[in-house]
Amino acid sequence: FMLETMPTIGAEIRRNMPWVPQEQPIYLIMDNAGGHGTREAVGQYTRALRNQFNVIIKQQPARSPELNALDLGIWMSLQSAVEKMHRNARRDAEALTTTVQEAWRDLPADTIQRVFNRIPVVHQLIVESGGDNVNVEERRGRRNIAVAPE
Numbered sequence: 001f002m003l004e005t006m007p008t009i010g011a012e013i014r015r016n017m018p019w020v021p022q023e024q025p026i027y028l029i030m031d032n033a034g035g036h037g038t039r040e041a042v043g044q045y046t047r048a049l050r051n052q053f054n055v056i057i058k059q060q061p062a063r064s065p066e067l068n069a070l071d072l073g074i075w076m077s078l079q080s081a082v083e084k085m086h087r088n089a090r091r092d093a094e095a096l097t098t099t100v101q102e103a104w105r106d107l108p109a110d111t112i113q114r115v116f117n118r119i120p121v122v123h124q125l126i127v128e129s130g131g132d133n134v135n136v137e138e139r140r141g142r143r144n145i146a147v148a149p150e
Contacts, residue, residue, distance in 0.1 A: 001037075002036055002037040002041055002042075002045055003037070003041055003044060003045055006045035006048065006049060007045075007048060007049070007052065009028075009049075010048070010049040010052060010053035010055045011053065013026055013028065013053065013055055014026070014053050014055070022054060023054065024054070025050075025054050025055070025056045026053075026054065026055050026056070027055075027056050027057075027058055028049070028055050028056070028057045028058070029058050029060060029069055029070070030057055030058070030059050030060065031059075031060050031068050031070050031071070032059040032060055032061060042057075042059075045057075066122055066126065066133045066136045067119070067122065067123070067126075069115050069116055069119060073111075073114070073115035073118065074107075074111075074112060074115050077107060077111050077112075077115075078100070078103055078104060078107060081103035081106070081107065082096075082099050082100055082103045085099045085102065085103055086099040122136055
């Protein structure tokens with residue numbers, strides 16, 4: 001599926017971003033989920049997109065939401081916007097599709113930039129805690145509170 005789909009995605013990225021010169025790479029960030037294909041397939045479509053469209057795929061660490069820009073904030077921002085916009089049409093699947101598309105279209109660029117600016121901060125917090133995410137959670141105000149045994 002991915003081998004068939006990714007060339008279309010590369011072409012659509014270029015078609016929808018005509019202001020980016022062909023010689024300038026466009027980076028496609030992927031979350032490295034298992035459903036993206038075998039290592040061989042990922043390598044194949046990664047090379048194809050780079051060679052055909054100058055689209056460079058960057059894989060984020062799998063199952064590491066603290067290091068994944070999509071999980072770190074973009075999906076949360078999109079979900080928040082959809083919930084606000086779609087409040088009165090909860091049972092209409094067709095309207096949900098439209099709402100998600102509108103929310104993505106209207107997501108402010110600075111929201112996305114803030115997420116990517118946060119990644120180096122998160123990396124440093126993880127390094128400081130010896131590979132744990134405790135500093136990341138505390139910095140966000142989400143401290144794991146252990147319940148004392150009775």
